Amino acid sequence: xxxxxxxxxxxxxxxxxxxxxxxxxxxxxxxxxxxxxxxxxxxxxxxxxxxxxxxxxxxxxxxxxxxxxxxxxxxxxxxxxxxxxxxxxxxxxxxxxxxxxxxxxxxxxxxxxxxxxxxxxxxxxxxxxxxxxxxxxxxxxxxxxxxxxxxxxxxxxxxxxxxxxxxxxxxxxxxxxxxxxxxxxxxxxxxxxxxxxxxxxxxxxxxxxxxxxxxxxxxxxxxxxxxxxxxxxxxxxxxxxxxxxxxxxxxxxxxxxxxxxxxxxxxxxxxxxxxxxxxxxxxx
Amino acid sequence: xxxxxxxxxxxxxxxxxxxxxxxxxxxxxxxxxxxxxxxxxxxxxxxxxxxxxxxxxxxxxxxxxxxxxxxxxxxxxxxxxxxxxxxxxxxxxxxxxxxxxxxxxxxxxxxxxxxxxxxxxxxxxxxxxxxxxxxxxxxxxxxxxxxxxxxxxxxxxxxxxxxxxxxxxxxxxxxxxxxxxxxxxxxxxxxxxxxxxxxxxxxxxxxxxxxxxxx
Numbered sequence: 001x002x003x004x005x006x007x008x009x010x011x012x013x014x015x016x017x018x019x020x021x022x023x024x025x026x027x028x029x030x031x032x033x034x035x036x037x038x039x040x041x042x043x044x045x046x047x048x049x050x051x052x053x054x055x056x057x058x059x060x061x062x063x064x065x066x067x068x069x070x071x072x073x074x075x076x077x078x079x080x081x082x083x084x085x086x087x088x089x090x091x092x093x094x095x096x097x098x099x100x101x102x103x104x105x106x107x108x109x110x111x112x113x114x115x116x117x118x119x120x121x122x123x124x125x126x127x128x129x130x131x132x133x134x135x136x137x138x139x140x141x142x143x144x145x146x147x148x149x150x151x152x153x154x155x156x157x158x159x160x161x162x163x164x165x166x167x168x169x170x171x172x173x174x175x176x177x178x179x180x181x182x183x184x185x186x187x188x189x190x191x192x193x194x195x196x197x198x199x200x201x202x203x204x205x206x207x208x209x210x211x212x213x214x215x216x217x218x219x220x221x222x223x224x225x226x227x228x229x230x231x232x233x234x235x236x237x238x239x240x241x242x243x244x245x246x247x248x249x250x251x252x253x254x255x256x257x258x259x260x261x262x263x264x265x266x267x268x269x270x271x272x273x274x275x276x277x278x279x280x281x282x283x284x
Numbered sequence: 285x286x287x288x289x290x291x292x293x294x295x296x297x298x299x300x301x302x303x304x305x306x307x308x309x310x311x312x313x314x315x316x317x318x319x320x321x322x323x324x325x326x327x328x329x330x331x332x333x334x335x336x337x338x339x340x341x342x343x344x345x346x347x348x349x350x351x352x353x354x355x356x357x358x359x360x361x362x363x364x365x366x367x368x369x370x371x372x373x374x375x376x377x378x379x380x381x382x383x384x385x386x387x388x389x390x391x392x393x394x395x396x397x398x399x400x401x402x403x404x405x406x407x408x409x410x411x412x413x414x415x416x417x418x419x420x421x422x423x424x425x426x427x428x429x430x431x432x433x434x435x436x437x438x439x440x441x442x443x444x445x446x447x448x449x450x451x452x453x454x455x456x457x458x459x460x461x462x463x464x465x466x467x468x469x470x471x472x473x474x475x476x477x478x479x480x481x482x483x484x485x486x487x488x489x490x491x492x493x494x495x496x497x498x499x
Contacts, residue, residue, distance in 0.1 A: 025333045027485045028414040028457070028475075122480055132417045132458055133477045177294035180338075224305065225412060225421065227333040227340035229297060251335050251414035259294055 002118045002145040007066040009097070011138040013059035016117055019052035021125035025250045031230055032127040032134075032246050035108045035206060035269035039077035039166075043112035046074030046089045048155040053116040054126040056144070061103035063111075067096040071146060072114030072155060078106030078270065079168055087165050089114075089158035106168035106270040114155070116147035129247050131207075166267075171197075171276045174264040178281060179232060179256035185219040192216065193257065194279055198241070202273040206247040209268065211277075215239030219255040228252050231260035231268075243268060285316060285363045290353060296343045298356055303337040306423055306451075310337065311409050312365040315490050320363035324355060334489060336412055336421075368409060371490050376455075378404065378446055378495040382466035384434070388448070392431055402426050403453065403467065404495040410487045411452075418457030418475030418485050422493055425453050437463035444470045446495070470495075 008014070017040065020033025034040035034057055041051045056063070061080035070093050075086050081101040084090055092098060100109055119126035120135065128135035138144075182190065192214055201210035216235045228234075232244045234254040243260060244252075246269075260268055261282065271277055291299045302317060303310035314334055321332050321341065329344030343352045380400040382388075389396050408422035425448065433449045438461060441447070445456040447464030456462060457474035474486045487493070 022329070023331060024417075025331055026413065026489070027417060027482075028419050029417045122477060123484070131460065133475070134417075180291065180293055180299050224303075224336040224338075225414070226335035226338050227299075227414075229294065229340070229342065249415045250333060251412060261294070 002147060003149060004068045004143045005071045005113055005146045006098075006144040007068055008063075008138045008140055008142040008144070009066050010062075010064040010140060011058075012062050014063050014138045015057050015128035015130070016054045016119040016135065017057040017127045018054045018125055020127055020246065021123050024123050028250050029123065029132070030129065030247050030250055032125065032129050034110065035246055036077055036110070036266045038263070038266045039108070039270075040110045040112075042087070042160060043074045043076040043110040046076070046087070046155070046158055046160065047072055047112035047114045048089070049112055049114065049116050053112065053147070054119045055113075055117060056111040058100060058109040058111060060107065061100045061109040063100050063109075065098040067092045067094055067098065068143070069094050073098070074112045075100070075109060076160075077109040078103035080104070080109050087160040089155045103272065105272070107272045108269060113144065113146055115149055118145040118147040131247070166270070168270050171278065172264070172267045172271070173278045173280055174268055175261040175282050176233065176258040176279050177261065178283065179258045180226070181219055181223065181255040182257060184255060185216065185235075185257060189216045189218050193241070194281055197276045197278055200271045200273050200275045200277065204273060206245055208245050208248050209243045209271070211241045211243065216241060216257065219257065223253055223255055225251045225253045226256070228256070229259045231262070231265045232256050233258045233260065245269065285313060285360055285365065288317070288360050290357055290360070292349055292353065293340075296345045296347075296349060298341040298343070298349075298353060300339040300341060300356065300360065301337060302339070306336045306411055308368065308409065308424065309365070311411055311490065312367055314339065315366040316363045317360060318489070319366055320359045321356070324359045326352070326355065334412065335414070368490060368492065371409075371492050373407070373492045373494060374487065375494050375496050376470050376472050377498045378468045378470050379498050380468040382445065382447070382468045384447075384465040385467055388431060388465045388467065392429060394428065399429065399467065400497050402429060404497045406494075408453065408493045410489055410491045410493060413485070413487060413489060416458050416460055417477075418487075419454065420457065420474060420487050420493075421452050421454045423452055425451055427451075429453070431465060433463040434465060437461050441466065442469065443474070444472065446470060
């Protein structure tokens with residue numbers, strides 16, 4: 001049974017996301033899904049859902065929701081200024097207001113609804129990719145229904161150990177793997193990439209994060225359009241690297257310097273513009 | 285198949301390299317490799333993603349990479365190129381009235397009618413679908429129409445725009461930023477997200493496309 005559970009009052013950039021869309025990249029469809037998959041999973045576990053159930057992804061931790069029925073929710077991700085505690089299973093009542101007023105650190109918040117967020121599925125996933133015409137962002141007045149009713153009381157009060165809550169304030173050191181064109185770059189460029197400190201540019205979104213701080217020169221000017229992994233660090237002719245994020249292109253013509261490891265892509269996703277990051281190379 | 289190399293990329297992906305430049309022969313090799321990989325029975329979670337000269341085999345982490353590499357190498361050894369004969373042919377009506385037509389004509393030294401004639405005479409192969417959902421790269425393109433992408437991309441190119449970028453021609457499937465020279469526009473939908481399966485996509489890799497000029 002689907003119960004109307006939450007109403008959007010204010011949502012500058014909120015969408016439904018899940019684990020993403022598999023098996024359609026050969027048709028140009030990016031995997032998509034929650035930018036920080038780990039925080040999404042934690043939200044779902046706290047709310048008593050399957051790890052990959054659809055959740056609300058809230059950019060910049062900005063949202064106001066009105067509660068329409070007694071439901072269990074859990075909010076994770078960015079260190080948000082919030083009306084309710086984070087990283088905890090909460091029971092909210094009809095008439096309550098849930099408000100996130102911005103992020104002190106981190107970028108993406110996740111709100112899981114006990115019983116799952118009901119959302120249309122396209123090619124096996126509810127993840128919205130508005131620029132591709134797959135679903136749309138939420139607007140004020142939208143009503144979010146619970147996919148299925150769950151036993152109340154079983155999980156209320158569940159919380160994540162404070163030690164396990166990520167600290168988005170420190171500058172992460174991200175593990176990368178060498179990309180197909182890694183060796184095409186001169187030693188000096190590879191060394192600059194690994195020793196330098198890189199800043200996330202404000203020109204970043206769900207498709208890609210641009211890096212500033214230095215330039216990487218000397219790689220092949222372009223490649224024959226080749227397949228990309230999510231997390232690929234491309235180097236365009238400007239020399240300023242771009243990390244392809246969840247909604248990034250499936251193929252591209254810029255040299256593939258490296259790719260960010262799966263777990264660390266979640267950490268990178270939470271790096272707001274201005275955050276500094278470093279890279280360390282892993283070898284198979 | 286000879287002349288194919290396999291490299292690993294990260295902990296769970298393989299790059300199968302089969303060509304250095306796109307050509308009808310490279311497309312036949314690509315189709316042969318895709319068909320072979322498709323029947324290999326790699327574990328669920330495997331994603332196979334072709335590019336112009338490479339195929340990415342993105343394996344689930346449950347399969348050791350060395351084992352995946354061995355399976356893929358055996359399959360490739362047996363694979364054979366698949367010819368384009370019999371591939372579906374799509375006829376697409378196209379109005380040659382794109383916003384870049386005049387400047388493009390000047391740069392390549394042809395008249396607009398000559399461009400329309402050359403561009404619509406060929407039967408193109410779908411070399412690649414990617415970049416955006418349903419975005420279609422077509423080739424080979426007559427060398428008289430080759431022109432490097434525009435220096436400054438447009439912030440928005442409408443779906444259905446047909447353009448040229450370097451040695452490719454192609455069709456924008458969704459509205460997106462783009463740096464190709466826009467020659468015209470078709471009303472044919474390439475990507476229809478209201479259809480929840482493979483019918484969401486008009487073309488598959490290896491299909492053929494012929495443009496019918498309209499006035």
